[in-house]
Amino acid sequence: MENKNKIQCIDLGLIEYRKAYELQKCYVQDAITRGQNFLLICEHPAVLTLGRLTNPKHILVSQKLLEEKGIPMIAIDRGGDVTLHAPGQLVIYPILCLQYFGKDLKKYLWQLEQVAIDLLGDFDIVANRLEGKTGVWAQEKKIASIGIGVRKWVTFHGIGININTDLDLFSLIKPCGLDVSMTSLSRIKNKSIKMQDVKIKLLDVFQAVFNVSQGI
Amino acid sequence: MKNIVLPDLGEGIEKGTVSLSYVKEGDIVKEGDDIVELVTDKAAFNVPTEYAGRIQSLKVKQGQEVKIGDVLAVLE
Numbered sequence: 001m002e003n004k005n006k007i008q009c010i011d012l013g014l015i016e017y018r019k020a021y022e023l024q025k026c027y028v029q030d031a032i033t034r035g036q037n038f039l040l041i042c043e044h045p046a047v048l049t050l051g052r053l054t055n056p057k058h059i060l061v062s063q064k065l066l067e068e069k070g071i072p073m074i075a076i077d078r079g080g081d082v083t084l085h086a087p088g089q090l091v092i093y094p095i096l097c098l099q100y101f102g103k104d105l106k107k108y109l110w111q112l113e114q115v116a117i118d119l120l121g122d123f124d125i126v127a128n129r130l131e132g133k134t135g136v137w138a139q140e141k142k143i144a145s146i147g148i149g150v151r152k153w154v155t156f157h158g159i160g161i162n163i164n165t166d167l168d169l170f171s172l173i174k175p176c177g178l179d180v181s182m183t184s185l186s187r188i189k190n191k192s193i194k195m196q197d198v199k200i201k202l203l204d205v206f207q208a209v210f211n212v213s214q215g216i
Numbered sequence: 217m218k219n220i221v222l223p224d225l226g227e228g229i230e231k232g233t234v235s236l237s238y239v240k241e242g243d244i245v246k247e248g249d250d251i252v253e254l255v256t257d258k259a260a261f262n263v264p265t266e267y268a269g270r271i272q273s274l275k276v277k278q279g280q281e282v283k284i285g286d287v288l289a290v291l292e
Contacts, residue, residue, distance in 0.1 A: 051258075053255060053257070077253070077260050078259075079255050079258040080257070103224070103225075103226065106229055107226055134257060147259075148259045148260070149259070149261075149262075150260070150262060152262070152264055
Protein backbone atom coordinates (compact mmCIF):
# COMPACT_ATOMS: atom_id res chain seq x y z
CA MET A 1 0.00 0.00 0.00
CA GLU A 2 2.66 2.49 -1.06
CA ASN A 3 0.00 5.04 -2.06
CA LYS A 4 -1.55 5.04 1.37
CA ASN A 5 -0.17 8.37 2.58
CA LYS A 6 0.26 10.01 -0.80
CA ILE A 7 -2.12 12.32 -2.61
CA GLN A 8 -1.97 13.90 -6.03
CA CYS A 9 -3.35 17.46 -6.02
CA ILE A 10 -4.93 18.80 -9.19
CA ASP A 11 -6.17 22.37 -9.61
CA LEU A 12 -8.92 22.36 -12.23
CA GLY A 13 -9.37 26.15 -12.08
CA LEU A 14 -12.76 27.56 -13.06
CA ILE A 15 -14.51 24.61 -14.65
CA GLU A 16 -18.08 23.88 -15.70
CA TYR A 17 -19.77 21.58 -13.20
CA ARG A 18 -20.55 18.70 -15.57
CA LYS A 19 -17.03 18.67 -16.92
CA ALA A 20 -15.61 18.47 -13.39
CA TYR A 21 -18.06 15.70 -12.56
CA GLU A 22 -16.88 13.64 -15.53
CA LEU A 23 -13.28 14.16 -14.39
CA GLN A 24 -14.21 13.08 -10.88
CA LYS A 25 -15.61 9.83 -12.28
CA CYS A 26 -12.33 9.19 -14.14
CA TYR A 27 -10.27 9.79 -11.01
CA VAL A 28 -12.61 7.61 -8.93
CA GLN A 29 -12.04 4.78 -11.41
CA ASP A 30 -8.29 5.36 -11.17
CA ALA A 31 -8.49 5.31 -7.38
CA ILE A 32 -10.46 2.06 -7.43
CA THR A 33 -8.06 0.30 -9.80
CA ARG A 34 -4.72 1.75 -8.62
CA GLY A 35 -5.36 2.69 -5.00
CA GLN A 36 -4.26 6.27 -5.66
CA ASN A 37 -5.64 9.27 -3.71
CA PHE A 38 -6.43 12.53 -5.49
CA LEU A 39 -7.40 16.00 -4.37
CA LEU A 40 -9.25 18.03 -6.99
CA ILE A 41 -9.82 21.71 -6.32
CA CYS A 42 -11.78 24.11 -8.49
CA GLU A 43 -14.42 26.78 -8.84
CA HIS A 44 -17.62 26.45 -10.84
CA PRO A 45 -19.67 28.95 -12.82
CA ALA A 46 -22.97 29.45 -10.99
CA VAL A 47 -24.90 26.17 -10.75
CA LEU A 48 -27.46 24.56 -8.46
CA THR A 49 -26.82 20.92 -7.63
CA LEU A 50 -29.46 18.68 -6.16
CA GLY A 51 -28.34 15.93 -3.81
CA ARG A 52 -30.30 12.75 -3.21
CA LEU A 53 -32.27 14.29 -0.34
CA THR A 54 -33.30 17.46 -2.16
CA ASN A 55 -36.73 18.80 -1.30
CA PRO A 56 -37.95 20.67 -4.43
CA LYS A 57 -39.50 23.29 -2.11
CA HIS A 58 -35.98 24.35 -1.20
CA ILE A 59 -35.49 25.79 -4.70
CA LEU A 60 -37.09 29.17 -4.22
CA VAL A 61 -37.27 30.36 -7.82
CA SER A 62 -38.74 29.01 -11.05
CA GLN A 63 -36.82 26.99 -13.59
CA LYS A 64 -37.57 29.78 -16.06
CA LEU A 65 -35.84 32.37 -13.89
CA LEU A 66 -32.82 30.10 -13.50
CA GLU A 67 -32.67 29.68 -17.27
CA GLU A 68 -32.85 33.44 -17.72
CA LYS A 69 -29.95 33.82 -15.31
CA GLY A 70 -28.05 31.05 -17.10
CA ILE A 71 -27.85 28.94 -13.95
CA PRO A 72 -28.20 25.21 -14.64
CA MET A 73 -29.81 22.86 -12.14
CA ILE A 74 -28.24 19.40 -11.97
CA ALA A 75 -29.36 16.34 -10.00
CA ILE A 76 -26.34 14.43 -8.76
CA ASP A 77 -25.30 11.33 -6.85
CA ARG A 78 -24.31 12.83 -3.52
CA GLY A 79 -26.03 13.04 -0.17
CA GLY A 80 -27.62 16.22 1.08
CA ASP A 81 -30.10 18.75 -0.25
CA VAL A 82 -29.77 21.56 -2.79
CA THR A 83 -26.64 23.69 -2.85
CA LEU A 84 -25.13 26.42 -4.94
CA HIS A 85 -21.69 26.70 -6.45
CA ALA A 86 -20.41 29.92 -7.98
CA PRO A 87 -17.11 31.63 -8.73
CA GLY A 88 -15.33 32.62 -5.54
CA GLN A 89 -16.33 29.40 -3.80
CA LEU A 90 -13.45 26.99 -3.31
CA VAL A 91 -14.73 23.53 -4.19
CA ILE A 92 -12.75 20.57 -2.92
CA TYR A 93 -13.29 17.08 -4.27
CA PRO A 94 -11.14 14.57 -2.38
CA ILE A 95 -10.99 11.25 -4.23
CA LEU A 96 -9.78 9.15 -1.32
CA CYS A 97 -9.50 5.40 -0.85
CA LEU A 98 -11.19 5.18 2.53
CA GLN A 99 -9.63 1.81 3.26
CA TYR A 100 -6.48 3.82 4.03
CA PHE A 101 -8.29 6.19 6.38
CA GLY A 102 -10.69 3.87 8.19
CA LYS A 103 -13.97 2.90 6.56
CA ASP A 104 -15.92 5.42 8.60
CA LEU A 105 -18.18 7.91 6.82
CA LYS A 106 -18.82 9.97 9.92
CA LYS A 107 -15.12 10.34 10.61
CA TYR A 108 -14.54 11.33 6.99
CA LEU A 109 -17.25 14.02 7.13
CA TRP A 110 -15.76 15.26 10.40
CA GLN A 111 -12.32 15.49 8.73
CA LEU A 112 -13.77 17.48 5.83
CA GLU A 113 -15.28 19.90 8.33
CA GLN A 114 -11.94 20.10 10.09
CA VAL A 115 -10.20 21.05 6.84
CA ALA A 116 -12.54 24.05 6.50
CA ILE A 117 -12.23 24.97 10.19
CA ASP A 118 -8.42 24.86 10.09
CA LEU A 119 -8.26 26.69 6.76
CA LEU A 120 -10.43 29.51 8.09
CA GLY A 121 -8.35 29.47 11.28
CA ASP A 122 -5.33 30.32 9.13
CA PHE A 123 -7.17 33.53 8.28
CA ASP A 124 -7.88 34.17 11.99
CA ILE A 125 -11.51 33.18 11.70
CA VAL A 126 -13.03 31.01 14.40
CA ALA A 127 -15.26 28.53 12.60
CA ASN A 128 -17.14 25.63 14.15
CA ARG A 129 -19.59 22.78 13.78
CA LEU A 130 -23.24 22.82 14.77
CA GLU A 131 -24.50 19.78 16.63
CA GLY A 132 -26.52 17.55 14.33
CA LYS A 133 -25.83 19.60 11.19
CA THR A 134 -22.96 18.65 8.92
CA GLY A 135 -21.14 21.73 7.61
CA VAL A 136 -19.11 24.63 8.97
CA TRP A 137 -20.30 27.89 10.50
CA ALA A 138 -18.62 31.20 11.28
CA GLN A 139 -20.21 34.08 13.14
CA GLU A 140 -23.43 32.01 13.28
CA LYS A 141 -23.67 31.86 9.49
CA LYS A 142 -22.90 28.95 7.23
CA ILE A 143 -19.64 29.20 5.34
CA ALA A 144 -19.02 25.67 4.06
CA SER A 145 -21.35 22.94 2.80
CA ILE A 146 -20.69 19.24 2.42
CA GLY A 147 -22.13 16.45 0.33
CA ILE A 148 -20.32 13.28 -0.65
CA GLY A 149 -20.63 10.13 -2.68
CA VAL A 150 -18.79 6.86 -2.04
CA ARG A 151 -18.19 4.07 -4.54
CA LYS A 152 -16.23 0.97 -3.58
CA TRP A 153 -15.09 2.94 -0.53
CA VAL A 154 -13.64 5.70 -2.74
CA THR A 155 -14.98 9.18 -2.03
CA PHE A 156 -16.15 11.81 -4.50
CA HIS A 157 -17.98 15.14 -4.38
CA GLY A 158 -16.90 17.00 -1.21
CA ILE A 159 -17.03 20.45 0.32
CA GLY A 160 -17.57 23.99 -0.93
CA ILE A 161 -16.11 26.87 1.11
CA ASN A 162 -17.25 30.41 0.39
CA ILE A 163 -14.25 32.64 -0.14
CA ASN A 164 -15.41 35.51 -2.39
CA THR A 165 -18.74 34.00 -3.42
CA ASP A 166 -21.57 36.36 -4.44
CA LEU A 167 -23.75 35.59 -1.42
CA ASP A 168 -26.86 37.09 -3.03
CA LEU A 169 -27.02 33.97 -5.22
CA PHE A 170 -27.95 31.90 -2.16
CA SER A 171 -31.33 33.67 -2.14
CA LEU A 172 -32.25 31.31 -4.99
CA ILE A 173 -32.39 28.37 -2.59
CA LYS A 174 -32.80 27.25 0.97
CA PRO A 175 -29.20 26.04 1.32
CA CYS A 176 -29.06 22.41 2.43
CA GLY A 177 -32.71 22.81 3.40
CA LEU A 178 -31.78 24.98 6.36
CA ASP A 179 -33.09 28.34 7.50
CA VAL A 180 -29.64 29.78 7.53
CA SER A 181 -27.73 32.81 6.31
CA MET A 182 -24.59 32.23 4.31
CA THR A 183 -21.31 34.02 4.71
CA SER A 184 -17.87 34.01 3.15
CA LEU A 185 -14.27 34.57 4.08
CA SER A 186 -14.20 37.92 2.28
CA ARG A 187 -17.46 39.03 3.94
CA ILE A 188 -16.03 38.34 7.37
CA LYS A 189 -12.67 39.92 6.59
CA ASN A 190 -14.39 42.76 4.74
CA LYS A 191 -11.94 42.54 1.86
CA SER A 192 -11.34 40.50 -1.25
CA ILE A 193 -9.23 37.39 -0.73
CA LYS A 194 -6.85 35.98 -3.33
CA MET A 195 -8.07 32.50 -4.17
CA GLN A 196 -4.52 31.38 -4.88
CA ASP A 197 -3.51 32.21 -1.29
CA VAL A 198 -6.39 30.12 -0.02
CA LYS A 199 -5.47 27.19 -2.25
CA ILE A 200 -1.89 27.16 -0.98
CA LYS A 201 -3.06 27.10 2.63
CA LEU A 202 -5.66 24.48 1.79
CA LEU A 203 -3.04 22.02 0.57
CA ASP A 204 -1.15 22.32 3.86
CA VAL A 205 -4.28 21.99 5.96
CA PHE A 206 -5.63 19.04 3.99
CA GLN A 207 -2.36 17.15 4.25
CA ALA A 208 -2.25 17.75 7.99
CA VAL A 209 -5.84 16.68 8.67
CA PHE A 210 -5.62 13.51 6.57
CA ASN A 211 -1.96 12.82 7.35
CA VAL A 212 -0.99 12.61 3.68
CA SER A 213 1.69 14.24 1.57
CA GLN A 214 1.75 15.27 -2.04
CA GLY A 215 3.19 12.76 -4.47
CA ILE A 216 2.27 10.04 -6.93
CA MET B 217 -27.07 -18.98 -1.09
CA LYS B 218 -25.29 -15.91 0.16
CA ASN B 219 -26.69 -12.79 1.77
CA ILE B 220 -25.55 -9.31 0.75
CA VAL B 221 -25.83 -7.22 3.90
CA LEU B 222 -25.43 -3.52 4.61
CA PRO B 223 -21.88 -3.20 5.98
CA ASP B 224 -20.76 -1.10 8.92
CA LEU B 225 -20.42 2.47 7.63
CA GLY B 226 -18.74 3.92 10.68
CA GLU B 227 -19.32 4.81 14.27
CA GLY B 228 -22.74 6.27 14.96
CA ILE B 229 -24.29 5.40 11.61
CA GLU B 230 -27.07 2.92 12.24
CA LYS B 231 -29.27 3.22 9.19
CA GLY B 232 -29.85 4.78 5.81
CA THR B 233 -32.41 4.99 3.04
CA VAL B 234 -32.22 3.12 -0.25
CA SER B 235 -32.11 5.78 -2.97
CA LEU B 236 -31.84 3.44 -5.94
CA SER B 237 -31.19 -0.14 -6.89
CA TYR B 238 -28.67 -1.12 -9.55
CA VAL B 239 -29.94 -4.69 -9.92
CA LYS B 240 -33.13 -6.69 -10.25
CA GLU B 241 -33.96 -10.29 -9.49
CA GLY B 242 -32.34 -12.66 -11.95
CA ASP B 243 -29.37 -10.39 -12.71
CA ILE B 244 -25.90 -11.89 -12.71
CA VAL B 245 -23.42 -9.91 -10.61
CA LYS B 246 -19.73 -10.21 -10.04
CA GLU B 247 -17.72 -9.40 -6.95
CA GLY B 248 -17.53 -5.64 -6.43
CA ASP B 249 -20.62 -4.75 -8.46
CA ASP B 250 -22.86 -2.15 -6.85
CA ILE B 251 -26.17 -3.47 -5.59
CA VAL B 252 -27.92 -0.41 -4.18
CA GLU B 253 -27.18 3.20 -3.38
CA LEU B 254 -27.92 4.18 0.20
CA VAL B 255 -28.26 7.72 1.50
CA THR B 256 -27.29 8.73 5.02
CA ASP B 257 -27.82 12.48 5.43
CA LYS B 258 -24.77 13.92 3.60
CA ALA B 259 -23.46 10.74 1.99
CA ALA B 260 -24.62 8.64 -0.93
CA PHE B 261 -22.99 5.25 -0.42
CA ASN B 262 -22.90 2.57 -3.10
CA VAL B 263 -23.09 -0.87 -1.57
CA PRO B 264 -21.12 -3.48 -3.51
CA THR B 265 -21.50 -7.24 -3.32
CA GLU B 266 -18.62 -9.27 -1.92
CA TYR B 267 -19.75 -12.30 -3.91
CA ALA B 268 -20.55 -13.25 -7.48
CA GLY B 269 -23.77 -14.97 -8.50
CA ARG B 270 -27.37 -14.49 -9.58
CA ILE B 271 -29.70 -12.22 -7.60
CA GLN B 272 -32.32 -14.64 -6.28
CA SER B 273 -34.23 -12.01 -4.36
CA LEU B 274 -33.87 -8.29 -3.78
CA LYS B 275 -35.00 -7.55 -0.24
CA VAL B 276 -35.17 -3.75 -0.37
CA LYS B 277 -36.77 -1.11 -2.54
CA GLN B 278 -36.30 2.57 -3.21
CA GLY B 279 -37.24 4.72 -0.24
CA GLN B 280 -36.91 1.89 2.27
CA GLU B 281 -35.00 2.48 5.47
CA VAL B 282 -32.41 -0.19 6.23
CA LYS B 283 -30.17 -0.82 9.21
CA ILE B 284 -26.55 -1.91 9.35
CA GLY B 285 -26.50 -5.70 8.96
CA ASP B 286 -29.84 -5.90 7.17
CA VAL B 287 -29.99 -8.24 4.19
CA LEU B 288 -30.23 -6.27 0.96
CA ALA B 289 -30.30 -9.17 -1.46
CA VAL B 290 -29.82 -12.92 -1.61
CA LEU B 291 -27.54 -14.53 -4.19
CA GLU B 292 -28.06 -18.05 -5.57
